[in-house]
Amino acid sequence: MSRRIHLMLVLIGLVVAWEGLFLYAGEEALRGPLETLQDTAKLLTTTLFWMHFGETARAFALALALAVCGGISLGTWLGFHRLSSELFVPMLIGFASVPKVVLYPLVLLAFGLGFPAKVAFGAMFGIPPIALSTIGAVANIRPVLIKLGRVLGLNAISMARVVLIPAVLPEIMTGLRLGFSVTLIGTILGEMFAARRGLGYLLMTAIGLHDVTLIMSLAFVLTSLAVSASAVLLSVDRRLRQKF
Amino acid sequence: MLADAATPLVTLRGITRVFPPIAGGGQPIHALGPLDLDLRTGEFFAVVGPSGCGKSTLFELIAGLQQANDGTIAFEGKPITGKVPDGIGVVFQEDSCLPWRTVRGNIALGLRKSGLSRAEQETRIEHVLVLMNLVEFASHYPAQLSGGMRQRVCIARTLVMEPRLILLDEPFAALDQQTRLLMGEEVLRVWRSTSATVFLITHALDEAAMLSDRIAVMSARPGRILDIVETAWPRERDSRILEDERFGAISARLWRLLRDETIKAADAH
Numbered sequence: 195m196s197r198r199i200h201l202m203l204v205l206i207g208l209v210v211a212w213e214g215l216f217l218y219a220g221e222e223a224l225r226g227p228l229e230t231l232q233d234t235a236k237l238l239t240t241t242l243f244w245m246h247f248g249e250t251a252r253a254f255a256l257a258l259a260l261a262v263c264g265g266i267s268l269g270t271w272l273g274f275h276r277l278s279s280e281l282f283v284p285m286l287i288g289f290a291s292v293p294k295v296v297l298y299p300l301v302l303l304a305f306g307l308g309f310p311a312k313v314a315f316g317a318m319f320g321i322p323p324i325a326l327s328t329i330g331a332v333a334n335i336r337p338v339l340i341k342l343g344r345v346l347g348l349n350a351i352s353m354a355r356v357v358l359i360p361a362v363l364p365e366i367m368t369g370l371r372l373g374f375s376v377t378l379i380g381t382i383l384g385e386m387f388a389a390r391r392g393l394g395y396l397l398m399t400a401i402g403l404h405d406v407t408l409i410m411s412l413a414f415v416l417t418s419l420a421v422s423a424s425a426v427l428l429s430v431d432r433r434l435r436q437k438f
Numbered sequence: 439m440l441a442d443a444a445t446p447l448v449t450l451r452g453i454t455r456v457f458p459p460i461a462g463g464g465q466p467i468h469a470l471g472p473l474d475l476d477l478r479t480g481e482f483f484a485v486v487g488p489s490g491c492g493k494s495t496l497f498e499l500i501a502g503l504q505q506a507n508d509g510t511i512a513f514e515g516k517p518i519t520g521k522v523p524d525g526i527g528v529v530f531q532e533d534s535c536l537p538w539r540t541v542r543g544n545i546a547l548g549l550r551k552s553g554l555s556r557a558e559q560e561t562r563i564e565h566v567l568v569l570m571n572l573v574e575f576a577s578h579y580p581a582q583l584s585g586g587m588r589q590r591v592c593i594a595r596t597l598v599m600e601p602r603l604i605l606l607d608e609p610f611a612a613l614d615q616q617t618r619l620l621m622g623e624e625v626l627r628v629w630r631s632t633s634a635t636v637f638l639i640t641h642a643l644d645e646a647a648m649l650s651d652r653i654a655v656m657s658a659r660p661g662r663i664l665d666i667v668e669t670a671w672p673r674e675r676d677s678r679i680l681e682d683e684r685f686g687a688i689s690a691r692l693w694r695l696l697r698d699e700t701i702k703a704a705d706a707h
């Protein structure tokens with residue numbers, strides 16, 4: 195069976211399950227798939243939505259940029275520097291498994307309420323998986339390829355371009371995929387508490403008012419975005435690995 | 439500038455290599471030497487020795503990938519210091535194809551620093567593709583090739599640089615016996631068709647005896663040169679010299695030299 199048909203079946207299954215759940219739980223708790231689609235279309239025409247969306251998009255883009263740059267630099271440094279990695283990698287793994295919400299009050303103290311706090315919070319989620327995958331990727335570079343680079347007389351820049359970057363890219367890509375999702379989670383979470391703008395904030399007010407229509411539409415928008423972004427990253431990932 | 443035939447292409451004098459102890463204590467490892475050696479211009483030179491005796495260390499020292507603790511190495515009269523000299527081509531024991539480049543892309547790497555025009559580069563690449571029987575596989579990726587073919591790509595990448603000295607560190611160790619003999623013949627063919635000097639490290643005595651003009655036998659660690667055996671084969675030769683009666687005598691002599699050292703090396707491990 196081709197991958198596309200597979201995907202279609204999964205989607206149909208999900209919609210059927212959704213409809214079933216709706217029939218079981220009723221109007222109070224949920225909206226059906228069709229209704230949600232209509233509500234979402236309506237939501238997308240409001241300026242209020244786009245204001246919050248823009249805020250979240252800006253925060254997420256910045257958080258992601260920080261997570262990618264920070265994660266890759268940290269991972270590269272720890273990957274190449276044996277001594278620091280012995281000290282810091284266990285700390286990084288520890289940090290990756292701490293529920294970050296616990297640390298949010300500290301982030302708020304450091305950055306205050308508002309935009310910088312949620313950016314920092316998003317980046318906090320994204321850095322560990324990206325750094326860890328980079329460390330793994332660097333550690334997996336075969337020493338003979340570096341020797342080859344020296345035999346070919348490559349300088350530092352060519353060495354990076356011809357040997358190192360292509361060698362680490364597929365593995366880092368996997369970390370980026372994970373980092374992308376958790377940075378999004380972090381940013382939205384950051385908006386759910388102590389923020390006045392953003393989709394996370396909008397979702398929180400909807401929950402407070404028990405506005406099921408808005409909750410469902412927002413959940414639908416966020417899920418669709420996350421799933422399609424993941425799909426794109428996954429296909430890039432696959433393409434990078436396919437050749438070898 | 440080429441050295442004339444009388445002066446050696448490579449000279450090693452008093453070469454010693456000691457590895458520092460690994461972090462967390464232990465003894466420094468005296469891997470090699472002191473060792474003197476001359477490579478003559480144009481010869482096919484092989485090195486055999488027990489496992490762990492410092493063959494790869496010697497190889498990397500000549501390639502300029504490592505520095506000796508003591509002694510001097512010169513290539514074409516110029517000392518080798520910290521960088522791979524122009525004119526030296528290297529084939530590693532491990533597969534060193536870049537998996538994300540095609541066969542052609544891998545071979546082209548050898549010409550990055552050549553300063554040749556695009557057309558000249560193409561001509562040279564075509565030439566080595568033919569020489570190493572890789573024409574049909576030019577646009578394949580290494581993962582699509584067998585181990586023997588990948589090693590041929592690595593040899594082709596070295597040959598395309600037209601090196602004056604080709605260093606090979608057990609290039610066929612991972613291959614089966616038949617492929618190994620055939621690859622040996624290919625290297626022999628390449629050696630004949632170029633004027634390059636070949637320095638081949640191997641653990642296979644028959645391979646050394648069949649291919650080489652001279653064979654250095656190394657002692658167990660710290661590696662020193664026990665003896666150098668001359669074969670006096672004609673330049674035109676192939677694996678059929680396996681049937682020559684002198685072949686048996688040379689292999690036997692190599693084995694006599696190596697036997698005690700191999701036992702020593704095995705006991706040390």
Ligand SMILES: Nc1ncnc2c1ncn2[C@@H]1O[C@H](COP(=O)(O)OP(=O)(O)OP(=O)(O)O)[C@@H](O)[C@H]1O
Binds near residue numbers: 458488490492494495
């Ligand atoms: N970077 C290093 N640090 C410490 N010791 C090393 C290092 N490289 C090699 N050695 C040691 O030096 C000795 C010689 O190693 P080398 O790789 O040159 O042996 P070899 O003759 O090529 O062995 P083989 O036949 O297994 O390829 C070995 O005992 C090895 O453990």
Ligand SMILES: [Mg+2]
Binds near residue numbers: 531
């Ligand atoms: Mg070796």
